Amino acid sequence: MTEEIIIAGFGGQGVLSMGKILAYSGIMQNQEVSWMPSYGPEMRGGTANVTVVLSDERISSPIINSYDTAIILNQQSMDKFVSTVKPGGLLIYDPNGIIHHPERKDINIYTIEASEAAGKLGMMKIFNMIVLGGFLKLKPLIQPEFIHKGLEKSLPVRHHKMIPENEKAIDIGKDLIKAVQLV
Amino acid sequence: MKELKLMKGNEAVAEAAIRAGCDGYFGYPITPQSEIMEYLMYQEPYKTTGMIVLQAESEVAAINMVYGGASCGKRVMTSSSSPGISLKQEGISYIAGAELPCLIVNVVRGGPGLGTIQPAQSDYFQSTKGGGHGDYRLLVLAPSSVQEMADFAGLGFELAFKYRNPVMILSDGVIGQMMEKVELAEQQPRFTEAEIRENTPWATMGKPNDKERNIITSLDLDSHKQERHVAHLRDKYLEMEENEVRYEEINCEDAEYLIVAYGSSARISQKAVELARAKGIKVGLFRPITLFPFPKKPLLAYTNRIKGILTVEMSLGQMIEDVKLAV
Known part of the structure; x- marks a missing residue:
């Protein structure tokens, strides 16, 4: 099994940390992982993205041009990455702020109203975990116990009291994910 | 099984340097390698192993601090990215000429000039063919994973002391910025003063009564002696070619x-x-x-x-x- 994922959105949405939690959880589940961020001036107030690869085998390239899954959290990222999803692959996006919805007919498309849900709860910080929950519902690549361990490893100890809320957010995401198009 | 961590290449080389018993890091920030000093400052190894972490006023100052620390037989290192490494070249040439061990990490970015902060491998010539002036070579290690970034810190110090020569880890923005699984070595103690006197008898650490003073220099105005020195360096580089190919x-x-x-x-x-x-x-x-x-x-x-x-x-x-x- 190899899963190549791009997560893309605004800086501050927790894109990089979502990737890190996913990657650390992969390690806890004894998988090979790589995490390659966009870095530099484009991160400040602009778009941020990270490529995460989970695999049972040694990962060759951490840099890829086409993905099994794209998780898209703003319009700029939609414009940039919609064409990079492999045919038959998976696109998950939060429709909040999306003006031009994806028109590809050869990929599976799901939406997740994560920013709305996080806003209602008054906890924007767990927005990224809601999205992660949606992804894990569709592709249960990592068992919940290892997600728990991944959270413990990724978050500084002083934030460990937030772990139950993060896990709850993952469960919320699992209920929120909606199919738009299946191929 | 040892503890597995998810780390950036930059963080891994920094953590591995602490664990290799490094005595001092001297650097100046530049993307895409700033996490090396950032990580070291955050870890505060001066409170645990006693390793010094210092942000110098410039790259030139940093490499000359390395020159000073290495002269005393200490395990010292610096890191930078391409334009910063160019600034360090004079010091690197002096350190090679004076036959001192040190570790230099170059997380390469695109160039020439200030170039870009994105990854590149365009410092190959500079690293392997000189960079600074004069007849010298660096031992150059090229990691292709975060694990190797960690492994080469310890290996780099080992080879630097074996040959009394600067060792460069030639990395790039991809390896520096990406995170992968890494297994770290056990903490090694820093050299004690007695070990330095024993293992590096050339080090300048105060003249004992029963010994001649040690002089560290890359200058020899006697051209015959200088030629012999350069021939000695050549023999050392030939020995590396014989023994250290990886x-x-x-x-x-x-x-x-x-x-x-x-x-x-x-x-x-x-x-x-x-x-x-x-x-x-x-x-x-x-x-x-x-x-x-x-x-x-x-x-x-x-x-x-x-x-x-x-x-x-x-x-x-x-x-x-x-x-x-x-x-």
């Missing part, structure tokens, strides 16, 4: 074609090898790990049985010259 071969046994690539290009090439093999094309990957000494002999051994070599590097073509010389 490389990795992937899918090379039955290969009809060879890709030669190092660092992050080797990772991308490995993917290309997988894709080609899936189409029935017999391609192998030959990955130099030491760029100096370059693995000439093992590469030459392939020439009789392969149809062609493709050199892949993120530059206009620098390592290709060593590949051509080898085959």
